[in-house]
Amino acid sequence: GNSVTQMEGPVTLSEEAFLTINCTYTATGYPSLFWYVQYPGEGLQLLLKATKADDKGSNKGFEATYRKETTSFHLEKGSVQVSDSAVYFCALSGGSNYKLTFGKGTLLTVNP
Amino acid sequence: DAEITQSPRHKITETGRQVTLACHQTWNHNNMFWYRQDLGHGLRLIHYSYGVHDTNKGEVSDGYSVSRSNTEDLPLTLESAASSQTSVYFCASAREGRGVGAFFGQGTRLTVV
Numbered sequence: 001g002n003s004v005t006q007m008e009g010p011v012t013l014s015e016e017a018f019l020t021i022n023c024t025y026t027a028t029g030y031p032s033l034f035w036y037v038q039y040p041g042e043g044l045q046l047l048l049k050a051t052k053a054d055d056k057g058s059n060k061g062f063e064a065t066y067r068k069e070t071t072s073f074h075l076e077k078g079s080v081q082v083s084d085s086a087v088y089f090c091a092l093s094g095g096s097n098y099k100l101t102f103g104k105g106t107l108l109t110v111n112p
Numbered sequence: 113d114a115e116i117t118q119s120p121r122h123k124i125t126e127t128g129r130q131v132t133l134a135c136h137q138t139w140n141h142n143n144m145f146w147y148r149q150d151l152g153h154g155l156r157l158i159h160y161s162y163g164v165h166d167t168n169k170g171e172v173s174d175g176y177s178v179s180r181s182n183t184e185d186l187p188l189t190l191e192s193a194a195s196s197q198t199s200v201y202f203c204a205s206a207r208e209g210r211g212v213g214a215f216f217g218q219g220t221r222l223t224v225v
Contacts, residue, residue, distance in 0.1 A: 032211030043202055043216035044155075051211035089154060093213075098143045098162070098206045099170070100214060104154035 002027045006090045006103035013080055013110050021075040021106045023064075023090035031092040033057075033066055033073040034100070038087045047075075047088070080110045115139075118203050118217035125224055131190040133220050135203030143206040144186040145214065146170075146178065148199040155202065161186055193224045 006023040013019060025031065032051045036044040048057030053068035062077045073090060090103040116137040125131050137144065142163045147155040147170075157170030159178040167178050175197060177189045190197055200221050206214040 032213075034213050036213075036216075043218045044204075045216070046213045049211055049213055093211070098208075098212075098214070099145065099157055099160060100155075100204075101157075102147075102155040104152060 002031065002092060002094055002101040004090050004092055004101055004103040006088075007106055008104055010107040010109060013108070015082055015110055015112050016079045017110075019075070019077040019080045019084075019108070021088055021090075021108070023073045023075065023103060025071050025073065025090075025092050027071075027092055027094055027101075029094055030068075031094045033064070034091040034093070035062070035064055035073070035075050036089040036091060036102075038089065038105070040086070044089065080108075082110045082112050084108060085110045116203060116205055116215050116217045118201075118220050120220060121218065122221045123223070125193050125222070127193060127195060127224055129193050131193050131222065133188045133190075133201055133203075133222070135186045135188065135217060136184055137203075137205040137215070138184065139205060139207065139215070140183055141205040141207050141215075142183065143208070143214075144180070145204045145206075146176075146186065146188045147202045147204065148172065149202060149219070150199050158188065158201075159186075190222075193222075195224050198222060198224045 003026045035047040048059040050057040050066035145160040146158040161180040203217040204214040
């Protein structure tokens, strides 16, 4: 079956530091890959996505590249802000199957 | 604006009671999902529906049921609440199409005492 493994953290960074959150997956076929963000007390929001190999998803300064050869979709941001403090989830859906399989989430705290 | 709303946002119930959590979306999406979020487990799929009168079990469906009588609503029922069902519950909906992702509600925090 499908599975997602992401670094669980917590991750604590200073403002303007570089962020990487690792995500690897196991899936049959060609899944679509997602990063979701959850701010305190809120639901999940789609941050970015990629649907085929070598696609790069990007939004709000965050980027992730669909690497089929390493089955990875690592999240990066060059300079984090305090407002980026949240829980980040890597997820996948397979083909025409709309169900999402999530990683366990990574708590990011950015200090001023 | 279209949206997805869950109610109630918070609920405390007693062990053994039947509880229903509501989910309503105004996007006219055929695909709807219920997840539970627990520390150390991320989000796990409880039930899902791909259209009216269609329901399917997810990975943690024991003790839960759903029904889909219209496109907008997918209520989640806990038949006999147990302490192990204390969790935060999220409803989501998605339109058709590869890689479209899903929109999530704000969540319902359920405590079973």
